[in-house]
Every structure is written in C-alpha cells, then in structure tokens.
C-alpha cells in the first residue's frame with residue numbers, strides 16, 4: 001500500500017470543511033487503508049482525509065503503541081464521526097500534527113467524550129474515548145471542520161507558527177521550480 005503525500009501549512013486546503021461520505025464502498029475502504037498506511041509511515045497516531053487533500057469526513061487513528069510500545073497495532077477507521085458529548089473535566093496534552101511538522105504545543109481539551117461513527121464496513125458504532133484517544137479524536141475531527149490545533153494557542157504564538165511555515169514554503173526548492 002503506497003502512502004499518500006501529506007499536505008502541510010500553509011496549504012489552504014487544511015481550512016476546508018470536509019463533506020460527509022455518502023456511501024461506504026470498496027473505493028472508500030481502499031482509501032481508508034491508504035490513509036492508515038500513510039499514518040503509520042509518517043509516523044503518526046491520527047490522520048484526517050483532508051491532510052492528504054481529500055475533503056471527506058474520514059479519520060484514521062491508532063493510539064495503541066502510544067500508550068504501550070510493545071502493544072499490537074489497533075487501527076481505527078471513523079467515517080462521518082460525530083462527537084456526541086464531552087466530559088466537563090479537561091486535560092492538557094502536548095500535541096503535534098503531521099501537517100505542521102516538528103511543532104508541538106500544549107492544548108487543553110475535554111478529557112473524555114462519546115463519539116458516533118461508521119466503521120470501515122459501514123456499521124454504526126458508538127464508543128467512549130478516554131486518555132490519548134479522546135485527545136486524538138478531537139484533534140482529527142477538528143481537521144474535518146478546517147480547524148488546527150494551533151487555533152487553540154494565543155494569536156501571537158499562532159501567527160509565529162504560520163509565518164514560519166509560509167517562509168519555509170517560499171524558500172523550499174519544491175515551490176521555487178513552480
């Protein structure tokens with residue numbers, strides 16, 4: 001399975017609101033598997049379809065090895081995920097994003113949540129997410145709404161990150177040949 005190229009800041013597609021998936025067929029399943037391969041290769045613990053330039057409400061996650069390095073892989077595909085409820089309790093965790101490489105910052109979010117989604121086979125599922133999974137689901141669902149984790153930082157910090165990536169894009173040989 002070939003990984004797909006991940007788009008990074010300042011790509012404006014990252015700000016798009018993704019559309020729901022209407023029908024889960026083999027094409028959608030193949031794409032979800034490609035997203036998982038891309039996420040593992042990166043490596044990362046979560047990826048939203050828009051991060052490979054596709055504005056569809058699909059996210060993939062695997063936090064198993066984040067909590068225990070020796071654990072087996074536990075890939076999760078969530079199609080049209082919808083967060084139903086959040087806990088009042090919050091937690092602060094350091095986050096990063098494959099679309100904002102090598103930048104990490106602390107973000108405060110609800111500690112637990114309940115999420116409804118369709119799985120890879122199109123079956124409706126509802127789970128209680130806690131720990132790293134809860135943070136990861138919120139981060140990825142934000143992507144589907146065009147939101148990035150840097151939006152939770154102060155304007156000053158956010159502007160600094162955006163500026164840095166805009167400058168890098170200008171200097172990179174890839175864009176120089178355009």
Ligand SMILES: [Zn+2]
Nearest residue numbers: 096097098099
């Ligand atoms: Zn991200």
